[in-house]
Each structure stands twice: as C-alpha cells, then as structure tokens.
Amino acid sequence: MDYCFELLKEDPSGARRGRLQLPSATVETPVFMPVGTSGSVKAVDSDDLWGTLGARIVLGNTYHLYLRPGHEVIRELGGLRHFMGWDGAILTDSGGYQVFSLAKRRSIDEKGVEFSSHIDGSRHLITPEKSVAIQKALGSDVIMAFDECPPAGVETSYLEGSMSRTTRWLDRCIAAWNRHESSSVLFGIVQGGHNESLRRLHTEEICGRDLPGYAIGGLSVGEARERMWEMSELSAKLLPSDKPRYLMGVGFPDDLVRCIGHGVDMFDCVIPTRCARNGLVFTRKGRLPIRNARWAKDPRPIDEDCACPACTRYSRAYIRHLISADEITGHRLATLHNLYFYLTLMDEARGAIDEMRYGEFARGFLETWGDGRHET
Amino acid sequence: MDYCFELLKEDPSGARRGRLQLPSATVETPVFMPVGTSGSVKAVDSDDLWGTLGARIVLGNTYHLYLRPGHEVIRELGGLRHFMGWDGAILTDSGGYQVFSLAKRRSIDEKGVEFSSHIDGSRHLITPEKSVAIQKALGSDVIMAFDECPPAGVETSYLEGSMSRTTRWLDRCIAAWNRHESSSVLFGIVQGGHNESLRRLHTEEICGRDLPGYAIGGLSVGEARERMWEMSELSAKLLPSDKPRYLMGVGFPDDLVRCIGHGVDMFDCVIPTRCARNGLVFTRKGRLPIRNARWAKDPRPIDEDCACPACTRYSRAYIRHLISADEITGHRLATLHNLYFYLTLMDEARGAIDEMRYGEFARGFLETWGDGRHET
Numbered sequence: 001m002d003y004c005f006e007l008l009k010e011d012p013s014g015a016r017r018g019r020l021q022l023p024s025a026t027v028e029t030p031v032f033m034p035v036g037t038s039g040s041v042k043a044v045d046s047d048d049l050w051g052t053l054g055a056r057i058v059l060g061n062t063y064h065l066y067l068r069p070g071h072e073v074i075r076e077l078g079g080l081r082h083f084m085g086w087d088g089a090i091l092t093d094s095g096g097y098q099v100f101s102l103a104k105r106r107s108i109d110e111k112g113v114e115f116s117s118h119i120d121g122s123r124h125l126i127t128p129e130k131s132v133a134i135q136k137a138l139g140s141d142v143i144m145a146f147d148e149c150p151p152a153g154v155e156t157s158y159l160e161g162s163m164s165r166t167t168r169w170l171d172r173c174i175a176a177w178n179r180h181e182s183s184s185v186l187f188g189i190v191q192g193g194h195n196e197s198l199r200r201l202h203t204e205e206i207c208g209r210d211l212p213g214y215a216i217g218g219l220s221v222g223e224a225r226e227r228m229w230e231m232s233e234l235s236a237k238l239l240p241s242d243k244p245r246y247l248m249g250v251g252f253p254d255d256l257v258r259c260i261g262h263g264v265d266m267f268d269c270v271i272p273t274r275c276a277r278n279g280l281v282f283t284r285k286g287r288l289p290i291r292n293a294r295w296a297k298d299p300r301p302i303d304e305d306c307a308c309p310a311c312t313r314y315s316r317a318y319i320r321h322l323i324s325a326d327e328i329t330g331h332r333l334a335t336l337h338n339l340y341f342y343l344t345l346m347d348e349a350r351g352a353i354d355e356m357r358y359g360e361f362a363r364g365f366l367e368t369w370g371d372g373r374h375e376t
Numbered sequence: 377m378d379y380c381f382e383l384l385k386e387d388p389s390g391a392r393r394g395r396l397q398l399p400s401a402t403v404e405t406p407v408f409m410p411v412g413t414s415g416s417v418k419a420v421d422s423d424d425l426w427g428t429l430g431a432r433i434v435l436g437n438t439y440h441l442y443l444r445p446g447h448e449v450i451r452e453l454g455g456l457r458h459f460m461g462w463d464g465a466i467l468t469d470s471g472g473y474q475v476f477s478l479a480k481r482r483s484i485d486e487k488g489v490e491f492s493s494h495i496d497g498s499r500h501l502i503t504p505e506k507s508v509a510i511q512k513a514l515g516s517d518v519i520m521a522f523d524e525c526p527p528a529g530v531e532t533s534y535l536e537g538s539m540s541r542t543t544r545w546l547d548r549c550i551a552a553w554n555r556h557e558s559s560s561v562l563f564g565i566v567q568g569g570h571n572e573s574l575r576r577l578h579t580e581e582i583c584g585r586d587l588p589g590y591a592i593g594g595l596s597v598g599e600a601r602e603r604m605w606e607m608s609e610l611s612a613k614l615l616p617s618d619k620p621r622y623l624m625g626v627g628f629p630d631d632l633v634r635c636i637g638h639g640v641d642m643f644d645c646v647i648p649t650r651c652a653r654n655g656l657v658f659t660r661k662g663r664l665p666i667r668n669a670r671w672a673k674d675p676r677p678i679d680e681d682c683a684c685p686a687c688t689r690y691s692r693a694y695i696r697h698l699i700s701a702d703e704i705t706g707h708r709l710a711t712l713h714n715l716y717f718y719l720t721l722m723d724e725a726r727g728a729i730d731e732m733r734y735g736e737f738a739r740g741f742l743e744t745w746g747d748g749r750h751e752t
Contacts, residue, residue, distance in 0.1 A: 039697060043704040047689065069672065069697045076673055077693055085689040296445065297452055313423065313461040317453055321415060321445045328419040328704050 002183040003212055005244050008354075014237075014263045015358040017350055020244055022141040023183040024081060025056045025089040029244060029265040030349055032256065032342045033059045033091060035273060038068065039084050042273050043328075043335040046086045052309060053339050054347075057089040057141070059268045062134050063098030066126075067117050071137040079139025091142035091268070094131045094173075094189075097149045097217075097249070108148065110165065128172040136180045144215065145173040147189045152222040159193045166191050167205050174209060185212035187246060190239075193218055194231055203238040214239050215246040216264070225255065233262040253282055253345055254372060257365050260349050261358065272342045276334035279323040282341045284365070288374040290334065295320045308340035309333065378559040379588055381620050387734040390613075390639045393726055396620055398517040399559040400457060401432045401465040405620060405641040406725055408632065408718045409435045409467060411649060414444065415460050418649050419704075419711040422462040428685060429715050430723075433465040433517070435644045438510050439474030442502075443493050447513040455515025467518035467644070468511045470549075470565075471502050473525045473593075473625070484524065486541065504548040512556045520591065521549040523565045528598035535569045542567050543581050550585060561588035563622060566615070569594055570607055579614040590615050591622040592640070601631065609638035629658055629721055630748060633741050636725050637734065648718045652710035655699040658717045660741070662748040666710065671696045684716035685709065 004021040011017075018029040034041045034049065036058045041049060049055040060080050065071060077083045080090055096113070099106055103115035112127030126134075131146035147166040150159060170188050177186045188206040192199035206214060216235040219228045232247050236259070239245045246266035247259055256267055272282070279291040283303040290302065301311035302319065310319060310333035322330025345365075352361035378399045385393040394405040410417045410425065412434045417425060425431040436456050441447060453459045456466055472489070475482055479491035488503030502510075507522035523542040526535060546564050553562045564582040568575035582590060592611040595604045608623050612635070615621045622642035623635055632643055648658070655667040659679040666678065677687035678695065686695060686709035698706025721741075728737035 038701045038703060039694070040701075040703045040705045043708075045685075045689075045705045045709065047685065068701060069693070073673055073693070077675055077691065083691070083694055083697075085694065297449055299453055309421075309423065313421075315453065315459070317445070317449070318415070318459055318461065321459075325414045325416075325444060327414060327416045328707055329416045329421045331704055332419075332708065333421065 003185045005213065005242070007242060009356070010241075011353045011356055011358040013261045013359040013362065015260045015349070015353045015362075016241075016263050016265055017353040018244060018265050020265075022057070022089040022185075024141050025087070027057045027089060028350055030256075030260045030346055030353075031057060031266050032346045033057050033266065033268040034339055034342075035059045035061070035268055035270045036084070037061045037270075038064045039074075039080060041339075043277065043332045044339065046084055048336060049339075050087055052336065053343050055088060055339075055343060057091060058086065060090050060092045060138060060140065061098055062092050062095035062131060062138070063102065063126075065092075065138060066095060066134050067119055067124075071134045075137040075139070079137075081139060089141040090139070092135045092138055092140040092144065093248075094144045094146040095126050095134070096131070096147050099126060100149065110168070112146075128169040129176040132173050132176040132180070132186075136182055136184060139182075140184055142213070143173075143177065143184050143186045145170045145186060145188050147191060147217055149191065149218050149221065150193060152194065154193065156195060156198070159191075159195060159198055163191050163198060163202050167202070170206065170209060174211075187211060187213040187215050187244075189215045189217040189248070190235055191218045194223055194227055196231075196234060199231065199235055200238060203235060207238075207240055211243070213244040213246060215248050217248050219247065220249045220251055220255075228255070229258050229262075232259050232264060236263040252372065253342065254366055254369050256342070256345065257349065257362050261362050272338035273335050276338040277331045279320075279334065281319075281334050281337050283374050284368050285376070286369055286372040286374040290316060290320050291323055292320075302337055303341075306337065306340065308337045310337040379561045381589065381618070383618060385729055385732070386617075387729045387732050389637045389735040389738065391636045391725070391729045391734040391738075392617075392639055392641055393729040394620060394641050396641075398433070398465040398561075400517050401463070403433045403465060404726055406632075406636045406722055406729075407433060407642050408722045409433050409642065409644040410715055410718075411435045411437070411644055411646045412460070413437045413646075414440045415450075415456060417715075419653065419708045420715065422460055424712060425715075426463055428712065429719050431464060431715075431719060433467060434462065436466050436468045436514060436516065437474055438468050438471035438507060438514070439478065439502075441468075441514060442471060442510050443495055443500075447510040451513040451515070455513075457515060465517040466514070468514055468516040468520060469624075470507045470520045470522040471510065472507070472523050475502060476525065486544070488522075504545040505552040508549050508552040508556070508562075512558055512560060515558075516560050518589070519549075519553065519560050519562045521546045521562060521564050523567060523593055525567065525594050525597065526569060528570065530569065532571060532574070535567075535571060535574055539567050539574060539578050543578070546582065546585060550587075563587060563589040563591050563620075565591045565593040565624070566611055567594040570599055570603055572607075572610060575607065575611055576614060579611060583614075583616055587619070589620040589622060591624050593624050595623065596625045596627055596631075604631070605634050605638075608635050608640060612639040628748070629718065630742060630745050632718070632721065633725065633738050637738050648714035649711050652714040653707045655696075655710065657695075657710050657713050659750055660744045661752070662745055662750040664750040666692060666696050667699055668696075678713055679717075682713065682716065684713045686713040
C-alpha cells in the first residue's frame with residue numbers, strides 16, 4: 001500500500017505524533033511544508049531542502065504551475081518532483097485560493113472559476129475536474145480538493161452557499177480522482193468561516209466522504225489571531241483522529257506551536273520564506289528585523305544557538321548589509337535561516353510529543369517568544 | 377615573507393604557470409577572480425566559492441563598499457574577509473573605474489575625483505591616498521593603484537594627460553601604501569588606451585616603480601575584441617616576467633584562453649555572474665541563452681559534461697523556467713554553472729601549461745567554441 005497514516009502517540013495536551021507514508025516519501029508529523037510556489041521554494045534549491053533543511057515534503061501551487069510553465073510541460077518532463085529535482089513528497093493546493101487572491105478578474109459559478117492570468121491576462125477556467133487533472137499531471141503525492149475560501153467577515157448566507165458548493169465540488173473532485181490511475185491521495189477541505197455551527201456542519205459533511213486526510217481551510221484570512229486559534233482548535237477536534245489534519249496557510253512560529261497542541265498535524269505557509277526576503281528573521285525570542293540600523297555593526301549571528309548555514313558563518317551586520325543592498329545571497333541566507341528555524345521547531349515539537357511533554361515544551365516556547373518582538 | 381610570485385613554468389605559446397603567495401591564500405595562476413561587488417559575489421556565498429567552486433581569490437569593489445556599508449564599518453568588523461566569511465584572498469579595485477562608470481556627476485582634477493553616489497546622491501572625493509586608505513581598511517591582500525581608465529576612442533592628447541596623471545597618482549598611492557602598516561601589496565596599472573607607443577611609454581613608467589605586480593588597464597572599454605587581444609598581447613609582453621600580470625575586466629571564455637596565451641596571469645570580470653542572472657550560460661560550445669523557448673521541454677542539463685550543482689541535478693527546462701519566472705534559485709544555479717565553467721577552464725589551462733601543451737589546448741578550445749553560439 002502506497003498511503004498510510006499512523007498515529008504514533010498522543011500527548012495529554014492534544015498534540016499528536018504521526019507518520020504519513022506517501023508514495024514518494026515518509027513524512028513525520030507534525031510537519032511544516034515549505035511553499036514552492038512556482039516549482040521552487042523561493043531562494044533555496046532542492047539540495048538545500050533535502051540536505052541542509054531535512055525537508056521531506058514541500059507544497060506546490062497549482063495555479064502558478066498551470067500558468068507557467070504549464071502542467072502538460074511538467075507532465076512531459078516526468079512530473080513536478082522530477083522537474084524540480086526533488087526526492088521528497090509533494091502536496092499541491094487546488095488553485096482555488098490563489099485564483100481568488102491573485103487572478104485579475106474572476107467569476108465563480110457552479111461549474112468552476114473563470115479568471116484572467118496575473119501574468120499575461122489570458123482567460124482560463126478551472127473546475128474541480130480540471131484542478132484534479134492538473135494536480136495529477138504534476139504528479140502530486142497529495143491532491144487538495146478544489147474549494148472556495150471566502151475572506152473573513154462575509155455574510156452567513158454567502159458562507160452557507162459557498163460551503164455547500166465546496167461540498168458539491170468535493171464530490172466532483174472525488175469522481176475525477178477515481179477516474180485517474182495514480183497513487184496520489186485526495187484531501188478534503190473543511191470551510192465554514194468563523195461560524196462555529198457552520199464549521200461543525202461542514203466538518204461532518206466533508207468527513208462523511210471518508211478521505212485519506214482533511215484540511216482546515218478558510219482560516220488566517222484576516223481575522224484576529226486569537227479567533228484563528230479558537231477555530232482551528234474547534235475544527236481539529238471535530239476531525240477524525242485516524243486521519244492527518246492539515247491547517248492551511250498557517251502561520252507564525254507561535255501559531256504552529258499552539259495549533260500542534262490542538263492536534264494539527266500539517267502546516268504550510270509563505271511566512272518563513274516571504275519574511276526572509278523582506279529581512280524579517282526568526283529566533284526563539286521572536287521576529288528580528290535584520291534591516292534595522294541597530295545591527296549594522298553587530299558581529300553576532302542572527303541566533304547564537306542556531307546551526308543553520310547563515311548563523312554558522314555570517315554576522316547580523318553582513319546579512320543586514322546584503323538584504324539592504326538587495327543582494328540575492330542575503331535573501332537566500334535569510335530564507336535558509338527561517339526555514340531551518342521552522343523545521344527545527346517542528347523537529348523539537350515531535351521530540352516533545354514522543355516524550356509526552358508537549359505541554360511543557362509549548363509553554364516554554366511561548367514564554368520565551370513573548371510578544372514576538374526580538375529586541376536584543 | 378607574506379608575498380611571493382613564483383613563475384613555475386612557461387609554455388612555448390607564452391602561457392605562464394605561476395603561484396601567487398598572498399597574505400591570506402596561495403593562488404595558482406592563471407586565475408580568474410569572481411567579482412564580489414558589494415561584499416558578495418552575486419547569487420553565491422563564500423561556502424559556494426570556496427567549496428563548490430574552489431575559488432581562492434575574489435575581487436571586491438572599493439567604490440561600492442566605501443558607499444555601503446562603508447569601509448570603517450568593515451574595518452571594525454575585522455575587514456572584508458571576515459565580514460564576508462571568506463577564507464581566501466581578496467583583491468580590491470581602486471574605485472576609479474567604478475566612479476567613472478557609475479557615479480552620477482563626477483569631476484576629475486589633479487587632487488582626485490569628486491562624485492555623487494549612485495545610491496543617494498551624496499558628494500564624495502576619492503584621492504589616491506583615500507583609495508589606498510579604504511582598501512587598507514577593507515584588509516585587501518592586493519590593493520590596486522588609483523587610476524583613470526578612459527573610454528575607447530578618446531583623443532591622444534587627452535590620453536597623454538590622463539596617463540601622466542595616473543603615473544603621478546601611482547606615486548601618491550605608493551607613498552600612502554608605505555605609510556600604512558599592513559601585509560597588503562600594491563599593483564600598478566598600465567594605461568595608454570589603444571595607442572601602441574603610449575602603451576610602451578606607460579608600461580616603462582609604471583614598471584620603473586618596481587611594484588609586486590602590474591595590471592593592464594584601459595582595455596575592454598568598447599573597442600573591437602581583436603584590438604583588445606592585440607593590445608593585451610603587446611602590454612603583457614612588455615611587462616617584467618617575474619611579476620604577475622593582471623588583465624582587468626576581461627572577459628568572455630575565449631578572451632581568457634587567448635590572453636593566457638599572451639602571458640596574462642590574472643583576470644576578473646562580471647561576465648559569468650551578470651550573464652548568468654540574465655540567462656546566458658556558457659558551455660564549451662559557446663553561449664547558450666537559457667530563456668530561449670527551444671529549451672522549454674529539454675530534459676538535458678545545460679552541459680552534459682559539467683559537474684556543477686546545476687548540471688548534476690537540474691534540466692535546461694527547469695533552469696529556463698526559473699529564470700523566466702525570475703526565481704532567485706534560477707539566478708543562483710546559472711551563476712554557479714557559469715563560475716564553475718570559468719574556474720574549471722582555468723584549472724584545465726593550468727594543467728595544459730604544466731604539461732607544456734597550452735597551444736594545443738587553446739586551439740582545441742577555440743575550435744569547439746567557434747563563433748561562441750551554442751546551437752544544440
């Protein structure tokens with residue numbers, strides 16, 4: 001059997017240690033998946049990801065790859081893993097979220113979403129069937145169902161309509177997934193906005209399909225962080241315990257530590273990579289804005305306790321200089337550092353759950369993190 | 377003794393094998409020095425340079441580092457080598473060429489050059505004394521004399537005046553260099569444009585100072601390539617055989633192969649790094665424009681015979697996609713490839729001279745290179 005999720009341990013806090021056997025790799029959970037939007041986790045390559053960072057799964061964006069270079073090109077070249085020279089597993093999103101946030105003009109109806117490319121304005125239609133076909137062409141290990149992710153604050157009536165359509169789209173995705181011969185698995189996505197009863201209702205609907213895994217969608221879309229934590233906790237606890245739970249698009253390091261405690265197994269987010277390129281690096285003490293003039297002559301590494309390639313060789317002063325001068329190597333070193341931070345944090349979280357001391361680990365982390373502002 | 381140039385072998389073609397003992401590293405010649413403009417060889421880091429590429433010397437740009445982050449900051453942080461985390465040697469240019477090509481408004485007189493920063497428009501004056509002081513603060517192994525490098529096609533009378541001023545500036549550089557305690561060495565620069573008798577005259581003048589090394593300046597400034605080859609041959613042959621000969625700002629791979637045959641020992645150029653970022657990569661067959669649509673589905677590496685990190689793991693199709701999508705990793709992989717190509721070429725050239733078969737090596741290379749257009 002190609003796919004299997006094994007729940008290894010459950011900590012009293014609710015945190016779970018699992019092992020996800022995917023066609024291309026075995027993934028220890030909780031896991032953070034670096035985001036490789038256009039077939040590249042920005043500023044690092046597949047060697048860095050596998051060797052230096054120890055990643056075993058990355059996320060690819062269906063919307064971007066469909067538009068450029070095109071999923072048929074990638075299929076011809078042996079799939080996204082082969083295209084990227086990546087030995088690990090790949091989860092692809094459905095394209096839905098990106099269409100809503102990036103495409104120029106888009107209109108949604110029962111059939112799917114029509115939109116204009118943000119690259120050249122060309123018109124396209126993505127349907128649930130098309131999304132699954134693209135993800136199959138990309139050769140993903142995990143295919144995400146095509147859903148609508150409404151922004152925070154939409155009216156309940158809109159939310160209800162969107163939710164039901166997402167359920168109908170899921171059934172079309174399942175049918176399309178079953179038609180294609182491949183070892184990929186399909187995850188369903190729970191929506192329901194920030195409305196508890198809708199979340200309950202949609203979780204029940206989606207989980208009624210008995211899929212290999214479930215994602216919590218529709219969070220981290222502009223709401224207060226406390227609200228996101230509440231909703232992710234509620235959603236995670238409603239999901240079946242024998243399937244992986246994936247919280248989409250989350251988040252900052254303290255979000256991950258909290259949500260692991262709610263029983264979430266998988267995360268993805270552009271925060272570590274995007275922040276790095278903007279000069280925001282992470283340490284246990286919080287976010288350190290490396291462009292700040294106070295680091296101009298600081299010979300210390302970003303984090304004295306960090307073993308990443310940036311911290312073992314370079315000073316804050318140097319990385320600040322590179323980012324300020326818009327040097328590619330500055331973007332790369334900051335990205336290596338942030339991803340190393342995220343993946344090491346996940347490794348430590350797994351260790352804490354293994355030893356049934358996750359509550360203590362999380363409290364310790366959140367205390368040192370404080371308000372997330374690294375001041376020294 | 378910190379400094380020594382040993383001429384190991386001279387090939388019948390005129391090509392020379394040498395060993396340059398610098399305070400920070402031993403450098404085998406002929407050598408190509410990657411250009412690290414702002415304290416970073418763009419898109420690669422010091423680990424890449426030392427380990428993957430085997431570089432032992434890089435060039436730093438005085439003009440850029442003086443403006444940002446400032447030579448005093450770098451001095452406080454232990455010099456440019458320490459700032460960059462670089463274990464090899466560093467040669468810095470004098471800032472003269474950059475002031476003339478990059479600064480916004482500049483005026484030249486006997487004292488030095490006054491200019492406006494290309495970054496913020498601030499006014500600055502660089503004199504021969506200041507240039508040496510900056511380069512000393514950077515902790516360079518090799519300090520270049522402050523000179524004027526006129527563009528191709530200026531009138532002989534201007535060339536003569538500029539040349540004499542460069543000589544007077546050299547004497548001021550020598551005086552400034554002698555005043556500072558350090559292990560750095562000073563190279564003089566021969567100018568004279570494309571006028572053979574002025575070249576002869578200036579070579580005699582500059583070499584009369586008995587310096588640790590000499591550079592051929594004022595070439596590759598817009599003239600035809602054949603003229604550059606002629607002038608570099610003339611200049612190289614006029615220089616003393618017991619000192620290293622450095623041809624500044626040259627060039628394409630076939631320029632290097634030709635000029636090594638004229639007895640040049642050292643080169644620097646932004647071509648491999650700048651071309652890489654623009655999607656122009658090099659193979660033995662010439663320049664390959666990787667953005668070209670013909671490579672969109674090409675599963676082959678850039679060069680099947682190349683052992684660089686780009687060629688051992690990634691296809692033309694993938695690197696083309698990354699460069700087209702303006703992905704940082706595309707710039708980095710293309711840069712690694714081009715520098716690997718240049719440094720491997722130098723390694724092979726050294727091997728050929730060691731075996732006294734450089735003429736044959738150069739003929740073979742130039743025949744395969746042809747007109748430099750890689751077509752397949």
